[in-house]
Structures are given as structure tokens and as C-alpha cells.
Amino acid sequence: MVLSRNIILIATELHEFLWCENFLSSNINRFHPDYRDNIMKFYNVFKNFNEGKFEKSLEYLSCMKNDDIFNKNYMKELAIINYFELKYFDLLNEQIDSYKKFLINNDMLPDTYKIQSKTFLDFIIQLFKAASDKKTDLKLFKREINEANLIYKKWFLKKLEELQ
Numbered sequence: 001m002v003l004s005r006n007i008i009l010i011a012t013e014l015h016e017f018l019w020c021e022n023f024l025s026s027n028i029n030r031f032h033p034d035y036r037d038n039i040m041k042f043y044n045v046f047k048n049f050n051e052g053k054f055e056k057s058l059e060y061l062s063c064m065k066n067d068d069i070f071n072k073n074y075m076k077e078l079a080i081i082n083y084f085e086l087k088y089f090d091l092l093n094e095q096i097d098s099y100k101k102f103l104i105n106n107d108m109l110p111d112t113y114k115i116q117s118k119t120f121l122d123f124i125i126q127l128f129k130a131a132s133d134k135k136t137d138l139k140l141f142k143r144e145i146n147e148a149n150l151i152y153k154k155w156f157l158k159k160l161e162e163l164q
Helices: 002-013 017-030 033-050 054-063 069-086 089-105 111-133 138-147 153-163
Strands: none
Touching (some): 002 069, 033 054, 054 069, 069 111, 111 153, 138 153
């Protein structure tokens, strides 16, 4: 499951949707039947996100079973990004608060994930402030993002370019 999740993340980031669909269709029977549907939804969440179809991405997110703590973490971060993209700022704030509680109250996530997730939250809050009040030093913020270990680094850098 972890390997397939990573393959999906990389393939969709590279916009290799046809390749990923071929990979999934040729390997779907190797996945446990309980996870097949969720793997396909996971793919569609990230495919739609990377195609800029944020509402569709949120639709697939809402249908996913979050029985895996790592999937749940990915889904929470992606929901936050989708809400940001759609400018659903009330829902964004609710998701940020929910995610903070999730990180604080969850002992199953390794500390490395928690640190990375906290960095993500700090940067999303800083990005939201930069988009709202225009007082953020964007060059410094860009350097901080480049130096950070972020899954969505490319997305953050794109948002910074849009702010300039």
C-alpha cells in the first residue's frame, strides 16, 4: 500500500496520468480487496488536484476511507490546499484547526511526520497572511520554503510567484 501510494504521488505530480492509470489497472488485483476502491480514490484526489480541479479533488477526498494514519495525514493537508485554492477561507481555518488537533492528539504518527506537518501548517498560515495583507517578505519566505522538507514545495513556490 505504501509503495502504491508513493507511486501515485510521484506520477500525478509529474502529470503522468496515463502511465499511472495503466499501472493501477495492471496491478489493481494485487491490492487487498478492502483497499482497491480507496487506492483509486487516492489517485483521483491527486490527479484532479494536479490538474487544477480542486472541487473534484475535494469530492474524492470526501469519499475516502481514512483507515490509514498516513493517508489521513495526506488527505488533511490536501484538503487545506484545496480550500486555499478555492478561496474557501472559513473552511480553510476550520481544517487548519482540525489538523492541529489531529497532530497533537495522534500518537501513531512518527515525530518526523509531525515535524513535517507542523512546517506545512506554519507555511500555509504564513502564505494565507501573505495573500491577505501583502506585508510578508516574499523573498525570505521563498528561501524558507526552498530550505524546508515539504511534500507540496512546488505548490508553495507557485503560490508565491502568483503573489509577486
